[in-house]
Amino acid sequence: MECRFPRFTERYVSIVFLLSYVLNPAFSVTHYAVPEEMKEGSVVANVAADLGLDVNSLAERNVRLDVVANKKYLEINRETGDLYIAEKIDREYLCLSKSSCFLKIDVIIDNPLRIFNIDLEILDINDNAPRFRRERTELDVSESASPGERFSLNNAVDTDVGSNTVRTYQLSESEHFTIEVQTGRDGSKFVDLILKKDLDREERALHNLTLTAVDGGVPARSGTASIIVRVLDVNDNAPRFEQDAYTVNITENSPIGSFVIKLHAVDLDEGTNSQIKYSFSLYTSEKTQKMFDLNSENGEIRIKEMINYEEFIIYEMDIEAKDQGHKPLSGQCKLTIFVVDVNDNHPELSIKSFQTPIKEDVAVNTVIAVVSVSDKDSGENGIVDLNISKLLPFELKKSSENYYELVISEPLDREKVPEYEIIFIVTDRGIPPLSDNETITLELLDINDNAPLFSKSFYTIPVLENNAPGSLLSSLSAFDPDLHENQYLVYFIIEKEIVNTSMSMLFSINPENGDLYALKTFDYEREKEFLFHIEARDSGVPPLSSNVTVHIIIMDQNDNTPVIVSPWRSTFYFYSCCHGTCLFFRFLTNYVNQV
Ligand SMILES: *[C@@H]1O[C@H](CO)[C@@H](O)[C@H](O)[C@H]1NC(C)=O
Numbered sequence: 001m002e003c004r005f006p007r008f009t010e011r012y013v014s015i016v017f018l019l020s021y022v023l024n025p026a027f028s029v030t031h032y033a034v035p036e037e038m039k040e041g042s043v044v045a046n047v048a049a050d051l052g053l054d055v056n057s058l059a060e061r062n063v064r065l066d067v068v069a070n071k072k073y074l075e076i077n078r079e080t081g082d083l084y085i086a087e088k089i090d091r092e093y094l095c096l097s098k099s100s101c102f103l104k105i106d107v108i109i110d111n112p113l114r115i116f117n118i119d120l121e122i123l124d125i126n127d128n129a130p131r132f133r134r135e136r137t138e139l140d141v142s143e144s145a146s147p148g149e150r151f152s153l154n155n156a157v158d159t160d161v162g163s164n165t166v167r168t169y170q171l172s173e174s175e176h177f178t179i180e181v182q183t184g185r186d187g188s189k190f191v192d193l194i195l196k197k198d199l200d201r202e203e204r205a206l207h208n209l210t211l212t213a214v215d216g217g218v219p220a221r222s223g224t225a226s227i228i229v230r231v232l233d234v235n236d237n238a239p240r241f242e243q244d245a246y247t248v249n250i251t252e253n254s255p256i257g258s259f260v261i262k263l264h265a266v267d268l269d270e271g272t273n274s275q276i277k278y279s280f281s282l283y284t285s286e287k288t289q290k291m292f293d294l295n296s297e298n299g300e301i302r303i304k305e306m307i308n309y310e311e312f313i314i315y316e317m318d319i320e321a322k323d324q325g326h327k328p329l330s331g332q333c334k335l336t337i338f339v340v341d342v343n344d345n346h347p348e349l350s351i352k353s354f355q356t357p358i359k360e361d362v363a364v365n366t367v368i369a370v371v372s373v374s375d376k377d378s379g380e381n382g383i384v385d386l387n388i389s390k391l392l393p394f395e396l397k398k399s400s401e402n403y404y405e406l407v408i409s410e411p412l413d414r415e416k417v418p419e420y421e422i423i424f425i426v427t428d429r430g431i432p433p434l435s436d437n438e439t440i441t442l443e444l445l446d447i448n449d450n451a452p453l454f455s456k457s458f459y460t461i462p463v464l465e466n467n468a469p470g471s472l473l474s475s476l477s478a479f480d481p482d483l484h485e486n487q488y489l490v491y492f493i494i495e496k497e498i499v500n501t502s503m504s505m506l507f508s509i510n511p512e513n514g515d516l517y518a519l520k521t522f523d524y525e526r527e528k529e530f531l532f533h534i535e536a537r538d539s540g541v542p543p544l545s546s547n548v549t550v551h552i553i554i555m556d557q558n559d560n561t562p563v564i565v566s567p568w569r570s571t572f573y574f575y576s577c578c579h580g581t582c583l584f585f586r587f588l589t590n591y592v593n594q595v
């Protein structure tokens with residue numbers, strides 16, 4: 001710059017001078033033109049030469065300048081006649097925004113007095129950059145603004161003139177905005193910001209743009225301003241849950257007020273457009289709404305009423321999140337609540353059929369009872385085991401789902417155990433397990449399965465001869481463990497022929513109690529012993545009986561004077577009278593001896 005000006009100036013000055021001199025020789029105003037901001041000392045022109053003055057007389061004639069402006073920008077060299085810059089000239093200071101700027105200078109010379117008018121044109125150089133009055137502009141633009149919408153921006157000013165003033169504007173790279181430059185009537189440039197693409201606050205809430213004003217100087221100067229576009233929210237986003245569907249488990253009988261889940265929806269908008277209220281949608285059943293409490297502010301769901309697994313296993317609900325915008329938007333999600341079973345129901349036990357009393361000879365595997373079991377709980381809590389109390393001759397057999405049969409597993413014997421107390425215990429597999437019990441009493445009916453039993457199998461009864469007829473010899477009672485008629489015994493002598501007589505003529509037995517009596521008086525010298533059987537028979541159907549052998553030994557008394565009898569054969573006779581009936585007895589002594 002510094003090196004270019006002098007040459008440019010010289011040529012320019014000379015052309016201007018020549019033109020003015022030729023056009024107006026009589027009243028001549030000499031024109032010079034210099035660019036502003038020339039260095040002090042720079043020569044504008046040689047006034048002596050241009051005005052036809054003698055260089056040597058300049059000092060003598062007191063050549064001087066009269067500058068209109070207060071400031072003395074120029075000076076004349078009295079030796080050479082050169083007009084030079086005494087102080088830098090700022091065109092913008094001098095002429096502000098005037099498009100042309102002249103400094104009127106009079107050259108005055110004495111002896112004789114002469115005044116020459118000089119018009120010094122101060123030429124603009126591009127020494128000022130465009131400047132924005134506000135370095136920062138803030139704009140609020142609704143995100144619903146449509147492309148093409150324009151927003152005027154404050155323009156930049158450049159104190160230079162002509163081509164050195166603002167020529168154009170540039171906007172920093174932006175996807176959404178562009179600018180349009182317009183020229184005013186006076187040539188000044190205005191700029192509008194234009195939306196070229198839809199805004200989305202949720203994507204970008206602030207656009208930080210830089211507007212640059214460029215002047216037309218060479219080289220060009222520029223100034224910048226920042227434009228902050230704040231995007232104003234419109235309710236264009238519906239609340240969204242993090243998941244479309246939620247699943248949660250709760251255990252039944254949880255205390256009222258227990259926390260279930262906290263749902264959370266997000267709304268990308270801001271302010272009331274993003275404030276969310278939660279509610280059950282219309283699709284959620286009344287029943288479900290009755291059981292659960294939804295906090296409309298924070299989305300928390302809590303238990304409102306006692307949850308019973310046995311009543312309801314799954315609750316489904318639709319939750320709506322609605323923002324508080326002017327035209328509210330909403331989002332939904334599904335919540336499924338599974339109820340987890342707790343072992344809160346006792347197993348149940350029911351005797352469906354039971355047969356008592358039963359005969360003691362009942363066959364093994366006979367079903368005597370049918371029991372059903374149930375438990376309202378589910379899973380392990382609802383699986384039940386049925387047991388009977390102690391080790392008993394019974395067995396439980398599963399007959400069908402939840403049904404058991406109690407069967408005889410071993411032969412029974414009323415005479416050993418006349419009745420059984422059977423306790424059924426049903427237990428579930430929950431932790432801790434719950435149980436129930438039921439007792440039945442099984443009574444056995446007697447069967448004639450026991451024969452009467454004598455205390456001895458062989459009775460030896462000594463009898464002194466000469467006994468009184470009808471005397472009690474012994475009591476041969478037997479015992480029968482059966483009951484009633486099965487126990488009711490009848491005794492009798494098993495009849496046996498002995499030489500024209502029978503045992504019942506000699507002995508009699510009380511059929512009811514087994515007392516044995518002698519019917520006649522025995523004589524040792526005639527009969528020494530008797531051997532016969534006595535039977536005891538119960539009254540069952542069919543009856544059972546048993547017998548014992550009775551050995552009667554007649555014992556001697558000294559009642560005879562000695563006589564001689566045949567050693568081989570001896571027969572004797574006698575009558576025995578009992579209750580008015582007399583029987584005739586004949587004994588063969590050798591037979592008696594043989595028995
Ligand atoms: C805009 O961007 C400029 C530079 O990139 C930065 O200095 C300024 O802080 C930004 N302004 C805002 C409001 O973000």
Ligand SMILES: *[C@@H]1O[C@H](CO)[C@@H](O)[C@H](O)[C@H]1NC(C)=O
Nearest residue numbers: 247248249250338339340341
């Ligand atoms: C709910 O319980 C089931 C089994 O009862 C289990 O498989 C599932 O993982 C549980 N879900 C949650 C969310 O705990």
Ligand SMILES: *[C@@H]1O[C@H](CO)[C@@H](O)[C@H](O)[C@H]1NC(C)=O
Nearest residue numbers: 384385386387388389396427
């Ligand atoms: C009850 O019976 C089940 C089989 O039904 C068996 O596994 C269990 O051990 C029994 N419990 C008792 C206490 O006897």
Ligand SMILES: *[C@@H]1O[C@H](CO)[C@@H](O)[C@H](O)[C@H]1NC(C)=O
Nearest residue numbers: 389423424425435436437438
């Ligand atoms: C039977 O149940 C009752 C209560 O119902 C209980 O007191 C008793 O101990 C139970 N008996 C057995 C053998 O479990």
Ligand SMILES: *[C@@H]1O[C@H](CO)[C@@H](O)[C@H](O)[C@H]1NC(C)=O
Nearest residue numbers: 499500571572573586587588
């Ligand atoms: C037995 O009685 C019969 C007549 O009833 C008689 O003929 C017989 O001789 C008798 N026998 C003896 C051994 O007395």
Ligand SMILES: *[C@@H]1O[C@H](CO)[C@@H](O)[C@H](O)[C@H]1NC(C)=O
Nearest residue numbers: 494495533535545546547548
């Ligand atoms: C006596 O009983 C036995 C069995 O105990 C039997 O064998 C016998 O025949 C019976 N005797 C009579 C005479 O009935």
